[in-house]
Amino acid sequence: MGILLTSPDQKEALSRVYVKALAARAGYATSVPEPDRDSVDLRVQAGGPRRPALDLQLKASTKIAEPKNGLLRFLLSIKNYRDLREETQTPRLLVVLELPTNERRWMTVKSEKLVLRRRAYWLSLQQDHDEVVDQQTVTVRIPEGNVLNVEALKILMERSRTGDI
Template structure:
């Protein structure tokens, strides 16, 4: 769980917000449709837990897409800690049910970067009582231009 305290940029009435995070990592390159990245979330139960609307604190899925070789993931020294690639988040709150017990392919918007700036925006919206919810991905139509 992550907790943030005011002041939030463009924040609302809440002075403290909590976000529960299910963090995953993958070395498999995601399919990129231009707007979102695809991630296979194993297990129906895990998907159902993330899409429930009964949590007191918002629950998000954050996926860190790592380079294929473990030695490229992380470097550190006394001056810096560098984690390569990027993490993105999605809320599955209110997402449609599935009958697939193996799991579900989740589309994660590329504009929802899981970093300091992204977390601050997310916490500010929660402080305004705007609970993140699932948004069905829009499908782009190619016009062959």
């Protein structure tokens, strides 16, 4: 069939497309930092005063556990965890796209609509997250209400503008 992208490659690409679509709808620009050595897969940039931006580490998963006490659990590499905890001028967020387990349901194209299934959640690790020692991965807990949509992206960008993330 000539397929070049593995399933993980496709997940990564879909997470990027998801955020780029939200950013476009919000009126923001996106760019891909190269090389990615600092756990930043995508930068979202706004205009206006202070030219706010968000640096995002993008993940996608079909294995997000059911919420427990309003929190979703996601397994993150220790490198990404540490990089996202760093105090930086531009806020850094983890964005996790939840995909259906059936790959054929990830995206549907119809004459009237394009559907990318499920939703993405965001989490800032720059506050209230402890140092982790002697682990390769860490389970982060994402509030179920942290759904990343156009309105949430606008709010996060405004918080970046004011330094309140």
